């Protein structure tokens with residue numbers, strides 16, 4: 001067992017996966033329906049994400065565990081689980097005040113609660129919101145989301161060097177959910193020299209730039225973890241190979257290779273290459289691209305853990321694929 005582990009599993013009817021002795025503290029379930037968060041009597045958080053799973057499975061899940069007992073607290077809509085070393089949080093964003101304000105309020109609440117509880121630094125965030133590229137009073141919803149997030153996060157000098165790794169994807173049902181991990185000290189930020197950092201994108205993508213790092217690395221007492229943000233077919237700040245799924249896939253994988261090279265240079269415990277990067281989530285805009293992408297991945301990578309394929313809107317209309325991942329290295333080795 002380790003301080004923080006995630007496995008992919010299936011949800012039929014109880015989650016089954018390879019590490020089932022320690023009870024999970026959170027389960028993220030992907031599938032059709034709506035996004036929502038529920039907590040049961042054992043303080044297990046169940047996060048449903050409205051994102052169809054591609055391939056054979058109807059439902060798939062991410063099972064989070066820790067060998068240290070988790071304490072639970074709730075602050076308004078925000079669910080917090082923490083154990084003295086890291087904090088896991090999740091909330092449903094209520095969009096009634098408009099997406100920009102709602103996002104700002106959600107992030108402000110998160111930061112406030114993290115500071116109060118002694119886990120001030122975000123390491124990795126997932127943002128799953130409906131209709132991400134759709135319009136809202138004439139403005140694209142992703143831009144409204146970016147503006148609200150930026151206002152909340154950009155309150156202190158130097159915030160850019162402490163931005164978490166992130167993913168922001170469109171769901172197919174109702175409900176906007178955010179979940180994240182945070183800690184007492186910040187993670188190391190990794191950027192890709194071939195991509196403009198998202199927090200420096202020109203204003204054409206979002207008047208307030210997307211506040212995330214390409215990847216982060218965190219040293220825990222027992223391990224080092226690498227968190228890869230959602231990565232797509234972008235060079236400089238421009239989308240490349242539009243309309244070409246295989247081309248976008250190759251460029252995305254190439255971007256990931258560059259990030260892994262940087263991570264290995266900056267953090268010696270990291271020995272990652274694409275083959276041992278685990279917990280890959282591959283988001284595809286078009287379900288029809290699944291077979292091609294799966295076949296390509298199977299031919300080129302011998303990953304021990306097969307990727308989870310999800311159908312989701314990526315936050316630029318022309319992007320067809322986005323890939324995120326995670327890996328853990330034992331510090332003792």
Ligand code: 3EB
Pocket residue numbers: 127166167168198210211212229230231232234315316
């Ligand atoms: C990109 O590289 C693609 O706004 O949190 C990837 C990961 C993307 C996270 C975010 C956006 C976000 O710009 C999109």
